[in-house]
Amino acid sequence: MKYRSIDECWRYLRGTRHRPVGFAIQNERKKLYSSALEQSEQFFRMSDKAGPETKPVLLYYGLNQAARALVAAATRPGRPFEVSGHGIKVSNLDDIDHLADLRVVDAPRKNDKSSFLTLARSISSPALRKDGATVGELWGTLPEACAVPLSMRPKYEVIRVGTVASGKKAGRYTGSLVIRGRLRELNVDEGLSYAQRLDLLYRIYPGLHSVQPRQAPGSTRFGGLISSKSGQYYTISDVVLPNGRIHTVDDLYRRGHRLYRDSKGRSTIVLPAVCGNTRALDPIIGWWSVLFALSMLARYRPGAWSSMLDVDTSADAVSIEHLMRQAHKSCVNLTAWHMRNCDLS
Structure with a gap:
């Protein structure tokens, strides 16, 4: 990840307090x-010194x-910017055997001022909906967490995507979309056709829509989907690359989160x-x-x-330790990134 250090992020955020970003510049x-x-x-700094129990x-x-603070900066004038309540809940806290089974669901308040849903609305993000998601599924959406997965892994996790050019037809660059990740689920049902498997892939990873394979200009065939035996790699051939760029996936950058790309800009x-x-x-x-x-x-x-924290008996203990070690740095970087996007100056 292209993360800055914790201290650098807090210096930036502290530096905005005399003149807040976005709509937080307003007096109220x-x-x-x-x-x-x-x-x-203060909470984050205390967490660095706290034990895993707290x-x-x-x-x-x-x-x-x-x-x-982010809601105050991002919410447009005339909309509520003060929030109350969590806005989500764990629906099965008293009835779980594994951490991955915990289910988190939206819990909207009547006054529409709950923290979680207001934040999601302010940054134009989907929320969890009524049925919610399990911690296992949510773990799979966090690149930092997927590095050390839970023992009960979700069906789908983050994937790394890049492009490889293969030529130029009718003035347009074509090539292959190379996907690296845990995609074994796409191989389970041998009865799925190529088109069905491809449709499933794009429904699971909607950010891929900007580089969907389609019949390239001058080509007589549609792109093919090739998978490795391990299910760890997929190659989608005959992709018309966006913007005539060969080695980057700029359209994915615009649709995805800018922090999540490699340092050379060749994958996201x-x-x-x-x-x-x-x-x-x-x-x-x-x-x-x-x-x-x-x-x-x-x-x-x-x-x-x-x-769950006992490394001698819990299969998830090391994964939990890793996630909590990453949390401060990841969250403060994400906060700083969103604040920079709110800057109206």
């Missing part, structure tokens, strides 16, 4: 923006307060859609959902939480 929002960012930083609570409230990470959404969740929404679930587990099921 400025105090909220500054206070929320101060509390956010860390998710501090991480969640750090992100919650950062989101209040595409997130799977969950909850029946036609777009992927913004990563900050994914982090909010997972950290909220972990914080609820730590607060209201401390015995179960302690058992």
